[in-house]
Structure formats: structure tokens, C-alpha cells
Amino acid sequence: MNAPSTAPALPVGHADIAAAAARLEGHARRTPVMTSRMVDERTGAQVFFKCENFQRMGAFKFRGAFNALAQLTPEQKRGGVLAYSSGNHAQAVALAGTLLGVKTVIVMPLDAPQVKLEATRGYGAEVITYDPKTARREELAVNIASERGLTLIPPYNHVDVIAGQGTVAKELIEQTGALDYLLVPCGGGGLLSGCAVAASHWSPGCKVIGVEPEAGDDATRSFRSKTLQTCRDPDTIADGARTPSLGMITFPLVLHYVHDMLTVSDAELLRSLFWVWERMKIVAEPTGVLAAAALLEGKLDGRHDYKGRRIGVVISGGNADIKALCRLI
Numbered sequence: 001m002n003a004p005s006t007a008p009a010l011p012v013g014h015a016d017i018a019a020a021a022a023r024l025e026g027h028a029r030r031t032p033v034m035t036s037r038m039v040d041e042r043t044g045a046q047v048f049f050k051c052e053n054f055q056r057m058g059a060f061k062f063r064g065a066f067n068a069l070a071q072l073t074p075e076q077k078r079g080g081v082l083a084y085s086s087g088n089h090a091q092a093v094a095l096a097g098t099l100l101g102v103k104t105v106i107v108m109p110l111d112a113p114q115v116k117l118e119a120t121r122g123y124g125a126e127v128i129t130y131d132p133k134t135a136r137r138e139e140l141a142v143n144i145a146s147e148r149g150l151t152l153i154p155p156y157n158h159v160d161v162i163a164g165q166g167t168v169a170k171e172l173i174e175q176t177g178a179l180d181y182l183l184v185p186c187g188g189g190g191l192l193s194g195c196a197v198a199a200s201h202w203s204p205g206c207k208v209i210g211v212e213p214e215a216g217d218d219a220t221r222s223f224r225s226k227t228l229q230t231c232r233d234p235d236t237i238a239d240g241a242r243t244p245s246l247g248m249i250t251f252p253l254v255l256h257y258v259h260d261m262l263t264v265s266d267a268e269l270l271r272s273l274f275w276v277w278e279r280m281k282i283v284a285e286p287t288g289v290l291a292a293a294a295l296l297e298g299k300l301d302g303r304h305d306y307k308g309r310r311i312g313v314v315i316s317g318g319n320a321d322i323k324a325l326c327r328l329i
Contacts, residue, residue: 053318087116157247166194
């Protein structure tokens, strides 16, 4: 861990995650944990895959979105919410809004996967598209929210969203027992920071490792330099990790609770994606297998003594754009 064992006053703690888990009871799915003899033999470890591709709307994002919307005031619920996202947070907020009776408006890039655009509309949201080459989504979202009186629910830099995402690790540890390592995909750091907070409490001694695309390595550079780094519109097939930077809330959590950051190339990501599809029969999206790719491609070698250890791997989502991926084969 990068900080002393006595935690400073950080914005999200294990009590917030426990409260989120109670709030999600009966609404979020308790997703399965899968194992593979071939993976264990290949890695020399005992590996547990937390399959959030089986979560409602197909990704872990439902947890954070529902937890955030469920805590809105009656006035905020009547006014509606706005979110910005390339796809999974968009779908999550749209679905949570439908379940809770809250109007949702979603700002999405024109180049977002078509499957995610269609699903977001299908969940009942109003979708506003923008060109990521000419507009910044955060500024656009703030302006629209202000004009319409909507409550902004950002994709990761929000304490209730982070707490909801942290229930992934809490639930995994309940299902498997204590872990030695936990590998988590990273975009803006909501899932990573939430899972790291959860692991520190429910599996003390577990080393949490974040994994992001090589082309969008802002979190890795931020982690190593201890200063917030940015990456503008990274060119990667991991569309869920095309975030410009960690957030002002997620960054200090990552610095305190995360033990290491790794990156994988798009070529490595594709190899792992198709391996997971073909050998484990798990339909995942590229962003969803970032953590799996780090393990399968040997990224821990020489950095961590993981042989013979118990390793949790979060598969974060399964909303794959099959047509787009087929063009890459």
C-alpha cells in the first residue's frame, strides 16, 4: 500500500460500501464467480473471475448508478438526472432511473458502440450525442444539467457511485474467502477505488492491482508520479476506459488503497478477449477483460509473487459490440 496503515479522512469507507450493499439487495444481481482449470494451470495460481457481465444491463455500473439514484431527495428525483458516458454508465443510469421512476438524460459520444446507444435508449433515456473531437463531455453535461435543472450523476467521480462499485469486491470476497491479489479494470477509477477500499477491510493483506489500456495510461502515470495525469480521447478498443483522467475523488483513494497499476496493449486485450470467449465461454467486452489480460499475458511476472496465490479477477462488463469486434479479427 502506498500510504500508512492509518487511513486519512478519505471520502469513501467500508461502511459506505456496506450501506450500498444493503441498498442494492433485491435490485442488483449477485453475480457468479467462475473458475478455470486451464487458467489455473497457465498462471500457476488459483483464480476466481467475478463475472459482472451477468449484472443487470451487463456491467458493474448498475451498482453505482442505482446506489446514487436511490439516495436522491424527492425533489431531485422529480427533476431528473443527467449522466455522461460512452455506454455502460449510460445504460446503468437509464435502467436505474426506470426502476426508481426518475427521468434520465444521457450525453454520449457519436462514436459510442451502437449496441450501447441502442440499449440506453431502450432503457428509457433521452440520449444527446456529441463529437468527442470538438466538445468536452464534462462541460457539455454541466451546461445541459444547469439549463434543465437536472442532477448530475458522473460515471466515477461521485462518492455514492464509488461505494456502489465497491460492492463488487465485497461480494466476491464473501463468495471466495480471503484473496491474495485482486485485479480490477480501470477507467476513471470508480470500480478500482471502490474495490480497493472494500478489499482493505474484508480481505486485509490483499494486494489490489488496477489495469488500464496502454494507450490510455493516465492512471498508471498518475499512480507512479503521485500527480494527476491526463490522456485526451485515447485510441483503444477498451471504450469503457477512454477517460481523460482519474477523478479528484477517485485519485486519492487509488493512491492510498491500490498497490500497483499495469497496462495492456490492444493486441494483448484482443487475444485475451477471444480466449475468454472461446475457452471459458464468457461473453465479455474489451474493457471487461483488462484485468484478465494482465494476468493471462504475464504482466505480473517479475513484479509480484503470485504463483500459488489466490487471485480475484473482475470481468467488468459484457456489452460487446460484436459487429465492430468482428471487423478487428
